[in-house]
Amino acid sequence: MNIRATVAAASGALALASFAVPSAQADDAASYRAGVAEIREAAHGASSHRTAFSASAAAEDMPYVLNATFSNVKVGAAIKVGTAKHVVVPVSYTLTHGAEVDITAADFLTGPYIYKGSYDAPVNELLGDDPATCTVKSSTTATCKGSIDIYPADGELLNSDAGAWKAGALAIAFNGQDPLSPDFDITQVGYVDQGGLASTRVQRNSRLTVNATPEPVRKGKTLTATGKLTRANWETNTYKGYTKQAVKLQFRKAGTSTYTTVKTVYSDSSGNVKATTTAKYDGYWRLRFEGTSTTPAISATGDYVDVR
CATH class of the missing domain: 2.60.40 (Immunoglobulin-like)
Known part of the structure; x- marks a missing residue:
C-alpha cells in the first residue's frame, strides 16, 4: 500500500x-x-x-x-x-x-x-x-x-x-x-x-550542534557560539544543511535550570549558524530551532563556558 x-x-x-x-x-x-x-x-x-x-x-x-x-x-x-x-x-x-x-x-x-x-x-x-x-x-x-x-x-x-x-x-x-x-x-x-x-x-528529522568559544573566557569579552542545523534528506539518505532558518542562542546560568533566549540568528546556505554575545556569567550555551511543519524542533546540548 x-x-x-x-x-x-x-x-x-x-x-x-x-x-x-x-x-x-x-x-x-x-x-x-x-x-x-x-x-x-x-x-x-x-x-x-x-x-x-x-x-x-x-x-x-x-x-x-x-x-x-x-x-x-x-x-x-x-x-x-x-x-x-x-x-x-x-x-x-x-x-x-x-x-x-x-x-x-x-x-x-x-x-x-x-x-x-x-x-x-x-x-x-x-x-x-x-x-x-x-x-x-x-x-x-x-x-x-x-x-x-x-x-x-x-x-x-x-x-x-x-x-x-x-x-x-x-x-x-x-x-x-x-x-x-x-x-x-x-x-x-x-x-x-x-x-x-x-x-x-x-x-524530516533534524539535528543541531553547538560549540561556544573561547573556553574559558574573560568577563565582558566576546563569546562566539557556532553550530550547524541539518535535517534528513530522504532521497540521498544523508543529513543536509537546513538553510535560512531562525535559530535562537540561549543561555542557562550555572546553578539554574532554565534557558533564556539571548538573540536570534539565521542559518546560512549550508545550515551553519554563528552568534556572538558578551560573556558575563558561568553557564551553558545552546542553540535552539523551533521547528517547521516539515521539520521538528530541536535543541543542541548545552556547552559549558567558564567566565573568569
Missing part, C-alpha cells in the same frame, strides 16, 4: 496467500503490503483513485462492501523520520461492524494506514508490516491496535512528502476463500477502507 515501496517481488497470488494466513505475515511483510494492494485494486479498479466501489460488486468481479466502519483513531501528532532507522508508529482505533461480520475469524484482517494528499488520489501511502490486533468489546465493536512501519532507507519517502498526512483504516474478510485455490471467488471477500480519520505530520 506504499506507492513507492518495492513489493513487486511478491506475485499477486503469493501476496494474497500470505495475506490470508496471519502466521505467515511476520515472515513476509512485503506480502502483507502487496496483499492489501491486491484487494484494494480489485475493490477500486486498476486506477489509483479510491472512490467508493459499487455495492453490486459481485456482478463486477470485485469484493463486496464489508459492513464495517472505523472511529476514534489515535496516531501521534508528529512522526520524526531520519535516513536509516526503522520507525514504528503506534495507532489505535475502534472497529464497528455488523453482527454478521466475524472479526475473530483467522482470515479476517484489519489495519491502519496513513496517506499524503487526497483520499481519492493519494501521493503516497504507508501501512504496517502486520495487521492490527483487536479486542472484542461487544457483538459489533472492538478496539484495535496496529502500527505504521516506515523504512526511509528503502526509498519509501521523497522530501516533498514531508508535512501533513491523514490516517485511515481498512478491513478484509476472506470468509474462507483461498486465494491459491482455482475456485477462489473474490466476490465472496468483503473489503472496506475509510480515510480522513485523523491527522499527523511526517517530518
Whole structure:
C-alpha cells in the first residue's frame, strides 16, 4: 500500500496467500503490503483513485462492501523520520461492524494506514508490516491496535512528502476463500477502507550542534557560539544543511535550570549558524530551532563556558 515501496517481488497470488494466513505475515511483510494492494485494486479498479466501489460488486468481479466502519483513531501528532532507522508508529482505533461480520475469524484482517494528499488520489501511502490486533468489546465493536512501519532507507519517502498526512483504516474478510485455490471467488471477500480519520505530520528529522568559544573566557569579552542545523534528506539518505532558518542562542546560568533566549540568528546556505554575545556569567550555551511543519524542533546540548 506504499506507492513507492518495492513489493513487486511478491506475485499477486503469493501476496494474497500470505495475506490470508496471519502466521505467515511476520515472515513476509512485503506480502502483507502487496496483499492489501491486491484487494484494494480489485475493490477500486486498476486506477489509483479510491472512490467508493459499487455495492453490486459481485456482478463486477470485485469484493463486496464489508459492513464495517472505523472511529476514534489515535496516531501521534508528529512522526520524526531520519535516513536509516526503522520507525514504528503506534495507532489505535475502534472497529464497528455488523453482527454478521466475524472479526475473530483467522482470515479476517484489519489495519491502519496513513496517506499524503487526497483520499481519492493519494501521493503516497504507508501501512504496517502486520495487521492490527483487536479486542472484542461487544457483538459489533472492538478496539484495535496496529502500527505504521516506515523504512526511509528503502526509498519509501521523497522530501516533498514531508508535512501533513491523514490516517485511515481498512478491513478484509476472506470468509474462507483461498486465494491459491482455482475456485477462489473474490466476490465472496468483503473489503472496506475509510480515510480522513485523523491527522499527523511526517517530518524530516533534524539535528543541531553547538560549540561556544573561547573556553574559558574573560568577563565582558566576546563569546562566539557556532553550530550547524541539518535535517534528513530522504532521497540521498544523508543529513543536509537546513538553510535560512531562525535559530535562537540561549543561555542557562550555572546553578539554574532554565534557558533564556539571548538573540536570534539565521542559518546560512549550508545550515551553519554563528552568534556572538558578551560573556558575563558561568553557564551553558545552546542553540535552539523551533521547528517547521516539515521539520521538528530541536535543541543542541548545552556547552559549558567558564567566565573568569
